Structure formats: structure tokens, C-alpha cells
Amino acid sequence: MKHMIYLVAITMMISMWSCSDGPAHKEGEVYHGFRLIENRFVEEVNANCLYFEHEKSGARLMKIAADDANKVFAVSFKTLPQNDYGTPHIIEHSVLNGSENFPAKSPFDILRKGSLNTFLNAMTWPDYTAYPIASMNNKDYFNLMHVYMDAVFNPLLHSDPRILKQEGWHYELDDMDGEITYKGVVYNEMKGAFSDPERQMGYHTYKVLFPDNTYGVSSGGHPEAIPELTYDYFKNFHKTYYHPSNSFIFLYGDADLDKELEFLNSEYLSNYEKQEEKLEIPLQEPFSEKKTLEESYSVPEGSDTRDKTFLGYYYVAGLTTDQDLTMALDIISEALVNHESAPLRLALQEAGIGKDIYAYVDDSKQNIFQFIVQNANPEDGEKFQEVVSETLRKVAQEGFEEEMIEGIVNRMEFRLREGDSPYKGLIYLFSLKNSFLFADDIYDGIEFEKPLAAVKEGIKNGMLQQIVQDYFIDNPHALMMVFKPEPGLEKEMSEQTKAKLAEYKASLSEEELQKLVEETKALKEYQQAEDSPEAVASIPMLSRSDISTDVQWYEVAEKSIGDIPVLHYEDFTNDIVYANFFFDLRPLPQELIPYANLLSQLLGKMNTENYSFGELDNALNIHTGGFYTYLNSYLENDSDDKLIPKLRITAKATVDKTDKLFELLDEILNHTKIDDTERLKELLIRHQSQVESQAKNYGVGVAMNRLTSYFKNAGMFNEMINGLTYYDFVTDLTENFDSRNEEIIANLQKVASLLIKKQNLIAGITCSGENFTTYQEAFNNFVPELAEGEVSLNQWKFNLEPKNEGLMSSSLVQYVTKGYDYKKLGYEWDGKMEVLNQILSTDYLQTQIRVMGGAYGGWAQVSPTGTLMFASYRDPNLTETLDNYDAGAEYLQNFDADSTEMTRYIIGTISNIDYPSTASQRGTIAMSNYFKKETKEKMQKERNAILNTTAEDISGYAQLISDVMSQDIYCVYGNDQKINAHEELFESVRQVVQ
Template sequence: MKKRIFSILFLAALATLWACKLKPSYEVGKVYHGFKLVKKEFVKEVNADCLYFIHEKSGAHLFKIAADDNNKLFNIAFKTVPENDFGTPHIMEHSVLNGSKNFPVKSPFDVLRKGSLNTFLNAMTGADITTYPVASMNNKDYFNLMHVYLDAVFNPLLKEDPRILKQEGWHYELDSINGELRYNGVVYNEMKGAYSSPTRELGYQINKILFPDNTYGVESGGYPTAIPGLTQEYFVAFHNKFYHPSNSYILLYGNADLDKELEFIDKEYLSKYDRLDEKIEIPLQKPFEAKKYAEKPYPVPEGSSLKDKTYLSMSYVIGESTDMELGLALDIITDALVNNETAPLRLALQEAGIGKDVNAWVNDYKQNVLTIRVQNANLEDKDRFDKIVTETLQKVVDEGFDKETIDGIVNRLEFRLREGNSSQKGLMYLWQNYKGWFFADDPYLGLKFEEPLAAVKDGIKNGLLQKIIKEQILNNPHALLLVLKPQPGLEKVITQKIKKELADYKASLSKEELEKLVEETKALKEFQKSEDSPEALAKMPMLKLSDISPDVEWYNLEEKKVDNVPVLYHPDFTNDILYTNLYFDLRVLPQELIPYAQLLNQVIGLLNTKNYSYGDLDNALNINTGGFYTSISSFQKDYSDDNLIPKFVVTSKAFTEKGDTLFKLISEILINTKYDDVDRLKSVLARQQSRIDARIKNNGMGVALTRLSSYYNKSGVFNEQIQGLEYYNFLTDLTTNFDSKHQEISEKLAETAKLLFNKSNLIAAVTCSDEQFETFENGLKILNSTLPNNEVKLQTWNLVPTIKNEGLMAASKVQFVTKGYDFKKLGYKWSGKMRVLSQILSTDYLQTQIRVIGGAYGGFCGFSQSGNVYFASYRDPNLKSTLENFDKTPEFLDSLEVSDDEMTRYIIGTVAKMEYPTTPSQRGSIAISRYFYNITPQMLKQEKEEVLSTTVEDIKSMKPIVNDILSQNAYCVFGNTQKIKENKDLFKSILNVTK
């Protein structure tokens, strides 16, 4: 025993020495590869040493979170301050990733997307930040990504090549002298899609009025009608001003060698720049002297009813985002005042009959903006809304909040902060730290939540929340009451105005100028169609197939039984949290109750129960759990459409010490919910209808894809009934006719719950450590003792797919075009090589035809093991030409020529989508999903081997599959009403998607 202890101690000491050799001790004040260490501190909230450097020569800021995490993140951010609605920061974000000095390919981003092991690869534009994060678990890949991104932001080709702005931002498009002049461009069409959402328009108008004198009053993403104001000269000047190292903020996260990171960044980039004296600042907006009021329109289809389609909002500018205590307090106030089930403003508006849903949030710009928004209201409600908000705020100041409500909200906030349940922790910390870094020169500020949280908890006892409401909300003149009202046919008016603008501009051009524009259009398309030279591609860093392990990640699942209930147990370290799932089989329901299962999913936990009012229940869940959610998930055993396994899933989590309480609350909800409380049921259904109405308007892609799959497989028919247009129509009918149908609704919900929540119909699952399993077991026994234990009989459903080829008309400025089928119904079998096929089509053919040339925000396809295949375009200005491009895919495969290096990239990019970082709860969910699909380690290994061995000949040999899928001619389009009507001959039917 002594020898063994000595050996362990010796090895530990050796490991410590080796660690010291790998990780030198960094000292404050010393310079490392040009970086001076300004501060070093262990931050317990992130469980890591955090080091803050300033690069002496260039003035760049760098912050390293030296966490023991293999998923390494590199990010470089710039404080970007637009002064108009051109969308310059957003277009710049796209454009810097379209070629650079050291990587002169047309789109290094897309080359990386094709062939990197990244776990995250993107770039984002905020109101005051443009940021470029990449992450990878592979060390070589991590440094490759860093290299490409640094070159992109500091040495972009956009300065010398105006075609990049034209492609990514906007350009005039004229195919012939006699043709129609159009605007086109990726960001132009992306933002047209974004502004098809009324809530996006509402946010734009709020900020425009609240911040008339600084950058927050303009749209950094670009307002569609303003984007064509951006010129090449302005674009280049913007880059020169904001994309200098002195205005850069570099975040490094994870276990990469810091010395190597610093050496590389200094040697390759920062050492080539000199510090600038000018610091980019954003002035504070001067407060208003009095609250403002405004009305603005948004488009709805011609002939639409205006009833219940107005948005009412109240917004307040409150303090600065670097005040962490204020930020946490405002989060608590928005939940307590509005978002909680018994929040006083929610109840007051509900009692007054104003709107169908209300929510509140805080946008933490340099100055915080708290917004309260009511949707599905009416214009005549605005004065009462204003009065009720004021009266409710005053009542809270006078009487305070319910203590139990506040305790629950604070507990849930604290649980979320401490759990940190994200597999992309570097990205999570990026969003936490940049405000303090940008505006207080303190990258530690946003990470260290314990002290401000303790201060807020202490302050609550002494009236902190009431004080903030009185001084910074109720008596705050920097406020705005904004009404966004529907205007039928407004989109048509806007479209005609743009057409006239373009026609007038065209008429002002000479014949020579028109010919030049035609030539420029042709030249741009030729440029977009052209391929990168082998020499340019060779400069892009890449991995080898030998860098990829042939092994697969398998998450253990132990099958147990507790009180004769099957239990799926995934053992994992969860930091004393129980992650539980309860799976109830939906096949016990007759087919006509399928939509009621979704309705049950939406209302359960929000209604009164035998022993709790809905408010007390909400408080109890907040105080004792980290979350309670329900959902409907469908699995397909052996990936067969004939083996649909639909489950009603109850998901919850809690610290082990609250395990028994968690299961008692679950039991109360499942067994004792009162479905016959008419007033409460009416209120909850109206809210859910309002939310799905907003989702339908904002998620054209999801609507079209769900509808499409219902054309050709049973699982698609099922999904349409629980989340598609069919469910939306079902719910809208119930809410519209609630007074005559409420008894039937209550009875159907009770019947659905009684059939589902049965001990014999349950499979339980948990992710926790072995030490915690006993707590879960005891809790499950508590639940089991309350569930009925009746014999289960699974029903046979007659789910019949029908190809409908519909045009779904909406007040949208763009289209979402989808086409697909089920290859298994055509006699084909799944192979992992189909993953590579999907990667090639998405990142090459469709990317080029739909996005680069067509101007859509995205074009892609998907192949699944179940047989489902889809082709899709996202925020697309086109319709018919996109369907034609889908149909030309077999021609692309026929002529496909791919070098060995290109195929390697495609394969590596495919593997990246199969392997990603996970949290304990995610690993448990993956293991359970594999159980229901009947996936084995051997199947995963075979699939990976098929991917790794894919050849060009394999891809070309799949042309018949693609051809047969597209030949079924099943498609669905969600889009602009006029565009769909212009192409009505393509559709079997056209219909309005919302009421």
C-alpha cells in the first residue's frame, strides 16, 4: 500500500512539473510576445484563471479564460458604431469573410464550413459590436481557424474588389436593356426577410425614437429600403476606422497553449500595426424631458381583418449596462412585473381584456432599455394600456411584490447562472463579458455575478426593486409608448414604390449606361459562378483524414426498473443536479386526440390544480426546481416511417436535495390539474394562440418544411397535426369559438391526460451520478404511487400523406422554397455517404446557385436516416428559378469533378456535424434518443466509416437517388402574396397562412 501511495504521489508531482513546463507562470506587468499582462485573477464563476493583456505596439485587447475545456474558442470583436441604416456593420461582417490577402479564395468562410472540424463557426452583428467566434476541439484546427479569421478581419479583399460589396450587400441587377431593374444582394434579402416580422419592425421603431442622437437609433443590420444607400467608398472608410487592432477585443477560451496563442497572434498579425490614439466611444443618449408617443404601421395581407393585430409597447431607458446590480434587478423586475404567471401587470391587462399575450425584457445596450410588449391588441386599447401600466407600477411601489414570487424568480435566476448548462461555454462567456470590456474597460465585470447577485438579494429585503421602479421607471421621462398597427396592402405599396424608384432610375440612364449595367450584372454572375483556382485553395489550411479518429462517442445507458417502471439511466457528473425525463406514449390516444395532446402540452403547468392555484404552482416550481417543461417528441424505431414512436415528454431538473419535492410537484401537475376552470383556460389558450400566430409569421422556413414532409411521410402528417399549419388552424378555431366549445375542450384535455399519464404507459429517464440515483429512485416512487396503473392498449393511426404543392401566402418580403421526398419509399437505403452528399450540395451547388447568385440568405439540403430529403432556400427573393435550380442538381452531380483535397474537406466538414461538445444533460438526451431509435455503437461506427471512405464516384453514383426524389415533384412555398399569385400556375392551391 505504501509503495502504491508513493507511486501516486510521484506521478502527481511529475504531472505538476510537466504542467508548469507547459504553462509558464504569467506575472502581472511582464510582456509576453508583445502582450503586457495587465491583470490575472482566478474567477470562481468560470472556475478558471483569467488573464487580461494589452498588446503594446498595436493597442489590441486580449482576454484569456484558461479553462480546462477541450472545446477551445477564439473570438475577435470590434466596437462598431453605425451612423445610418445602411447596415454597414452587417454587410462588413459578411464581406470580410469573402477573401483576404493570405487566403485569396472567394469565401474562406465557406471553405472552412466545407472542411473544418469546428464546433462553432460564425460571425454576428449587434447594435454596437461585430464579432467573429470560432471553436474547435482539435488543436490544429483551432489554430487554422484563428489564422483565417484574423486575416479576414485585418486583410480583407473587399477594399480592392467592389464585387464583394455588390454580392454580400446590394447591387443593381439588369439582365438586358429592356429588362426590369432590380435590387439584389445577400444582406439586402436577409433583412427583407427579417423585416417581414412585425416584432422586428416594432424593435426598430422603438430604438429609432428612444435614441435619436446615437448609434442605437439606427439599424446596424440594415433597414431594407436604406441598404442601397451604401457606397464602396463609405464601406472601405468604415473598415479603416473600426477594424484596427486598437479597437479589437480578442477572447481566448479553453485549454490551448496560451504561449503559442500569444506568439502566433503577435507574430502573424498585431506586430505589423501601430497603436491608434483615438478610442471608439458611444455617447450616452440625452434623457427626454417627457415621455413620447408614436404610431407606426406594419403590413398585413390585403383584405385582412384588423381586429386583434395591433402591438402596444412601453419602453424605458434605464441606467447603464455596466451596472451589474441594476441589470440583475431589472431582469427580476421584468419577470415579477410581467412574465410571471401572477405578475400584476399581466393580470391587470388580462382583466382589462387588452391583448392576448404580454412579455417584457431588457436590451442591455450601453444604456439599458426595458420594454413591455402586448400583442394581438387593438388600436383603441392604447390609452387604457398606458393607464394600466402606470397604475400597476404605482401599486407595486406602494405595496411591493409578493415575497414568494420574488424568491422563486431569484432562485431560478441563481440556478441558471450557477448551472451554466452550455456546451459552448466560451461563446456564453463572450456575451457575458463584452459589455463590461467595451464600456468599463473591465473584461472581468460580466463574469463575476456572485457579488452583484448577493447585493441584489440583500437589496430586495430593503425595497430595492420598488426603488428602481419608482425612480427609474415610473418617474422616468426617457420613455416611449409605441403603437404598431396593421395596414392591409402596405407591403404591396412598398413594393410598388421600390419598383417606381428603380424604374425612374433606369429611365434616367443613357443607353451606354444601361449597357454598362447589363455588362456589370453579367460580369458579377460570371464571378459568382467561377471557381477558386487550385493555387488559391492550396493556401487554405486544412486537416488530413488521419487527423480524425475513426472512433465514435458512445454514451452509456443502463436499463433499470423502479416499481416496475422502466428507467433509462445515463450516469454522468452533473454537479448535484438531477436531469429527469418522463416519456408517455401518445399511441394510447385515438387519432382525433392527437392535436389535443399538443394542446395539453401547451397548457399543463399553467392551470390551477387541486392543491395549488396556478400562481402558487408557478412559485413552487421556481423555488424548488431549475425548470419544468413539457414537449412532444417523435422517434422512429430503426428509422422506419412505419415505426413511429411519439412521446409526451415531461422534462425537469432540480438539485438533489429538492428531488422529492420535484416529483411531488410533477405528480400534482399530471394528476390534479383542473381543466374545467373556464376563465383560466380561456386566458391560457388565447396566449398560446397568440404565440403560435407570431411563430407562424416569423418562421416561414419551419412552416414550409413541416408542411412539405406531410406530403410524403406519416411522421410528417403527425408533425403537421401538432406543430404545423393544421395545428395552428385547430387552435385558432378553439380560441375563436371558445365560448361555445369550452366544455368540449375541457373534457378532451381531461380525457387526453387520463389516457397518457398512466404508470403502465411510462418510461422514466435520468442523468445524474451514481450517488444521486437513489434520490431519483425515491422521487419516482412518490410519483408512481399517485399514477393510475391501467392496462395500456396502443391505437392504430391512419396517417395518410398527400402531395398538395401549396403556395402559403403571407405578408412576407421574401420566399422560403422547399422541395423533397422520402428516398426509402423509392426503394433506396441509407448510407453515411449521403451525409457527404448533403454537405457537397449545401456548401457548393446550392450555396452558389441560391445564395451567391440568387441572392437568398441561404440554400441547403438535408438527408436523414429515416428517408426524408429536403431542398430549401431561406429568405429568398426568387421562387420559380429556385425550384428550377433544385431540379438541376442531378446535372451538377453529373459534371462533378472534385480533387482529393476538396473531397477531404467535404468529409471533414461532414464529420464536424456529427461530433460536437456536449453537456451532461445533452449526453443523457442523446443516449435516450438512440435507445428509442434502436441505434447501436456498431451502427454509428459503420456510418462514420462510410463517411470517411466516401469518394467522388460514390457521390456521382447517387445521382439517380437525387433525380428520383426531385422527380416526385413535391414542393411547398411560404412567401410574398404577390409573388405566389404571380406563380399560381405552379401550385395545386394557394392559401393565406394566418387568419
């Protein structure tokens, strides 16, 4: 439900905020060149929302004058690509690589090093590009606004072709006899993105659905097309789209509106003349008949292709500006597909098609309703169409189950009203996207009450059935796709690219080759060169006096109810209770740890004594705002020898539903029918599909988990519940379920009986003091239902050993990790290591891995628990990256920064520590502090160390890096050919997905 991602958190409890009164602004009046078109109080955001147009330049601006210190600024542009070059995406990167007022090579990276921002990024959608920042510091907020406005309107990309080469693509040739290769940050980013089969599937799909407008091409860029982008085309695209008349400026929070408008007008917008021509996206004409498509994606050579096909159904369904329709489509996506007892989900299960299915609405100018089946087979395509058609006809005739719809609407409404996010301004920005791009009323994106009421009324009158009939059954603007695996396809494509580059090289004269070698060398020298002191000094920064010296500290009050410890974090939550239940995992024998995670995935989805699984899903939707079960762990005093693992259950509900929340908790914990073999098999098959998808599409997470499992107890625990070890476990159970189901059920029942006991529970609650009384009464009624019994904690002994594995996949890029536990080498944690982490991530690895190496990212992780790790993301390299990791010690030996540079690094470090939070998040932090035995005094000591870190302290860590890297422990997830070509590096190699 992509559309709901924008809406879900856009609102907050109305009583939480008071509107910022500020000066009275009158409609029709001009303020610093901005004419106020409308000043509307919007109840959903509980603030005055002022909509302006800058008369001279044509820029549009919305200010949400909320009483929120976490201020947001963004400037956005409608950007409409006509091909797969990725021009909008490459420009998004490139404008942040120097501008007229800030001529450093990358002001963005300098800001990352030393700003108190709470958000700093840029992003490209299929139809627009946004540059948002957020900060709780007023001075920092205006500094960031200044840099971003200069970046988008006065970038150096028009005069410096090296920016396109670095961020987009270039030919690289180190010597006359070498191979020419493609390099570039976006080029490699998109190679990584297109390693995901579902990304490829979407690319092929949209090409068919939208052959005549911008949605039929990749705004991010297709790796095969990016090298076709020329410098002239690149510059002209920026000139065309990056004009104030094509912009939308968004302001949110408690900053002075008069100061904001004055700055934007005087520094930037007054320099432009309004353009009358509006850039529009033509609607795609509907098809006369539904289309079908079959395409292939790559899997490693020798892979088993059974159960690896994706099936997709897509409908272009009306306009996104039709709020009633778009909201109703979101509801249908849940009711038709995503709900536990959704009719299409059940029908496909019964037909034996695929292992999992999900649906969502992509809200471009025209809605695209889509559902995708995973782990099917090509021959399922015809039956898939039949099942879909039959199910849609049945739904159109009979409607959806009333309780199901009631629950889905309730959950949607709960999320809309809750607004449990500290980044409300950013959420409003994204919610306004389609309003500023397409709608007649720009306020539509943040006003949900009217469409919500209309949809609730429409449901009573058959609205959902009519939409199914009109936009699905009778709609020919549709596509059915079969996306099947093809072993070795990536190798074939790679060889084609090599042949193309070889042919290009052969076409060059000796003089041209020499020129290319020289250009390669010059670009690397440019990338390695440091900015001049004047360029760096141009980037505005704060002083140390702008940093608070005090830590953010949250702690619980330790209470008890019925002999059960209760951790109460008291805060205003507007009558929502955020309940937590922690069951210690250590009563389990070690071999059952993976079963504990499997149990957590089943709770709430199985039949129980009093509910079918569908009825239970309905009840949870109707009476709660969410119910989640998962495993996590804490390290007491940051010691890897003191692992505190928990089965954690979280649930939230309005205070008047607290009794019902506990009733459902009791039903799930004490009355789940784990021995329901048929339902267990269904869920296990689906879960295996999801775990496999995660393993294939989250390479950096797989590699980082695997690496830490070599040397950390916490790492091994995470690997057993969330890594390849767990994938192997779940896959084995799934493949052998029919012969082992009794064993599986017995183990799950054993895990439940050992864990879910009164004596093994610690409860946590975030709510007001007044609401605690209601919670206590409901808890007292729940306690007698819990099983009782002695609890004995086991001492787990993990076998930790370096494996230095190469994890092979069809990925076009690598994820390279290397590290160790520095505490095992005799080092201890110090707060200054937070600054070390910031410097290594934003300076050394950023330069060597991203700028020089062409990867999408590289960073360090230096943890109080002892982990010191380097990682790269969407990296074209392997051995070069490992070499760069090893050279980190030399970088630190030569590290020399003056007081201004150190201040910048220290500010950036604090920015990563201080961030806005909601009541529920503060409660979670407080409970974590309790289990970790964290103290305010310890945190304050670490903060003091950060604030007093010197360049000499940083250079003193050279030996630490040298000692960690010399352990030579690494794990690489990447392209099977690349890993096989360097097989000598690895103790073992394996396919990620067997």
C-alpha cells in the same frame, strides 16, 4: 430577458473543472508583445483569466485558461453605424470573402465544407461586430484563428468591388429591355428580417428612443437604405473601425497561451501602431417627457386587422455597466410581466387588452426595459397606458409578492451556477461584451457573485420598488407605441421601389444601360467561376489522420422502479438530477393528437387542487431548475412506419430537492384542474397568440413542416402538433371557446386519462450512481400516486398526399422547399449520404441559392429516415430556386473532386456529427438511442462509410436527386404578390394567418 441569455449559462459547477495551471504569468511582464495587465482567478468560471494589452497595436486580449478542449477564439470590434445602410453587417459578410493570405472568393465557405470546428460564424450587434470560432482540434483551432485574423485585417474588399455587390447590394439588369432590380445577400436577408413586425417595431422604437446616437439606426441595415451605401463609404468604415486599437481578442480553453500570443503578435498585431483616439458612444440625453408613437406594418390585402396590433412600453433605465441595476431589471421583467401571476399580466388580462405579453431588458450601453403586448387593437392604447401606470404605482407602493421574487431569484441563481452548456467559451465571450465596450473593469461580465449578493440584499430593503419608482414612474425617457396592421402596405412599398428603379433606369443612357448589363453578366460569371487551385490550397485544412475513426456513443442502463422501466444515463452532474418522463401517445385516437399538444402547453400553468397557478409557478421556481412539457417522436430503426410519439416531461433540480420535484410532478399530473374554464380560456388565448406569431415569423419552419406532411408519417405528426394544421386547430378552439368549452375540457380530460398511467410510462434519469439512490427513493413514493389501467396502442393512419401549396404572407421574401421520401422510390440510407448532404449544402446550394440567387441561405436535408429536401431561406426568388433544385442532379453528374477536396468534405461532415456535450445532453442522446433502437455498430458502420466516401460515390447519387426532384413536390411560404403571380404552380394557395 436578453441580458440573462448572456448570463444564464455562463457558469458551471465549480467542481466540474480544474483550472489549467500552465506557466506562471506575472502582471506587468510582456509576453510576445502583450503586457499582462491583470491575472485574476475568477471563481465563477473556475479559471485564471489573464487580461493583456498589446503594446505596439493597442489590441486588448482576455484569455480564460480553462481546462476545456472546446477552444474558442474571437476577434471583435466596436462598430458604430451612423445611418441605416447596414455597413457593419455588410462588412461582417464581406471580410469573409477573401483576404491577402487566403485569396479564395469565400474562405469562410471553404472552412464550412471542411473543418472540425464546433462553431464558425460572425455576428453584428448594434454597437459591435464579433468573429468567433471554436474547435476541439488544436491544429484546426489555429488554422481558423489564422483565417479569421487575416479576414478582418487584410480583406480583399478594398480592391474588389464585386464583394460589396454580392454581399451588400447591386443593381441587376439581365438585358436592355428588362426591369432593374436590387440584389444582394444582406439586402435580401434584411428584407426577410423586416418582414417580422416585431423587428419593424423595434426599428421604429429605437429611432425615437435614441435620436442622437448609434442605437437609433439599424446596424443590420434597412432594405430601403441599403442601396444608398457607396463603395467609398464602405471601405472607409472598415478602415475606421477594423484596427487593433479598437479590437478585443478573446481566447478560451486549453490551447497553449504562449503559442497563441506569439502567433497573434508575429503574424498580425506587430504590423500596426497604436491609435490613441478611442471610439465612444455618447449617452442619449434623457427626454423631458414621455413620447408616444403610432406606426403601421403590412398584412396581406383583405386581411382581418382585428386583434393584430402590438402595444409596447419602453424605458431607458440606467447604464448596463451598473450590474446590480441590470440584474434587478431582469428580475423585475419576470416579476412584473413574465411570471404566470405577474401583476401587469393579470391586469391586462382583466382589462381585456391583448392576448399575450412579454418583457425583457436589452442591455446596450443604456438598458432598455421593454414589454410588448401582442394581438391587441389600436383603440386599446389609452387604456393600456392607464393599466401600466396604475400597476406600476401599486407595485412601487406595495412591492412584489415575496414568494414570487424568491422563486425568480432561485431560478436565476440555479441557471447561473448550473452552466449546462458545452459552449461555455462562447457564452463567456458574449457575457464580456459590455465589459470590453463600456466597463472600467473588464472582468465584470463574468463575475456575477458580487452583484447577485448585492441584489439579494437590496431586495430585502425595497430595492425593486425603488427601481420601479425611479426608472419607470419618474422616468420621462420612455415611449409608448401602437403598432397596427395595414392591409396592402407591403404592396404599396414594393410599387414605390419598382417606381424608383424604373425612374433610375429611365435616367440612364443607352451606353450606361449596356454597361449595367455587362456588369451584371460579369458579376454572375465571377460568382459562378471556381476558385483557382492555388486559392483553394491557401486555406489551411486538416488531414484524415486528424479525424477520430470512433463514433461518439452514449447508452442507458435499463432499470426498473416499482414495475416502471427507468432509463439511467450515469454521469457526473454535480448533484443535479435531470429527470425525464415519457408517456406514449398511441393510446390516443388519431383525432385527439392536437389536443395532446394543447395539454402539454397547459400542464404546469393551470390551477391544481393544492396550488393556484401563481403559487405553482412560485414552487417550480423555488424548488426546481426548470419544468417543461412537450411532444416529440422517434422513428424506430429510422422507419417512418414505426413512429414512437411521446408526451415528454423534463425537470431538473438539485438532488436535495428530488422529493419536492416529484411532489410537484404528482400535483401537476394528477391534480390539475383542467375544468377551470376561466383559466383555460386565458391560457388558450395566449397560446393561440404564440402559435400565430410562430406561423408569421418562422416561414422556413412552416414550409418544411408542411412539405414533409405530404409524404411522411412523422411529417404529418409534426404538422398536427406544430404546423399550420395545429395553428388552424388552436385558432378554431379559441374563436369558439364559449360555445365549445365543455367539449374542449372533455377532450383534454380524455387525453390526460388515456396517457397519464403507470403502465404507459417510461422514466429517464441522468445523474451519478450515488444520486440514483436518492432519485429511486423519491420515485418509489411517486409511483403509487399514478393511475393504473390497461394500455392499448392505436394504429394511426395518416392521409399523405402532395398538396404543393403556396402559403401567402406579407413577407418580403420566400422560403422555398422541395423534396420527397427517397425510401418510397426504392433507395436505402447509406452513411455516404451524409457527405452528399454536406456537398449539396455547402457547395451547390450555397453557390446557386445564396451567392448567385441572393438568398440568405440554401441547404439540403438528407436524412436516414428517408427525407430528402432542399430549402431556401430569405429568398428573393421562387421559380428560379425550384429550377436550381431540379438542376442538382446535373451538378452531381458532373461532380468531380480530387482526394484533397474529398478530404475537406469528409472533415466538414464529421464536424456536423462530432460536437461537445454536457451530461444532460448526453443523457438525452442516450435515451433517444434507446427509443430509436440505435446501435453503436450501426453508427460505426455509417462513420466508416463517411470516411471512405469517394467522388464517384457522390456522382452516383445523381439519379437519386433526379428521381426525388421529378416527383415535383414542393411548398413555398412567401410574399402574397409573388405567389399569386405564379399561382399556376400551386394546387392551392392560402393565407398563412387567416
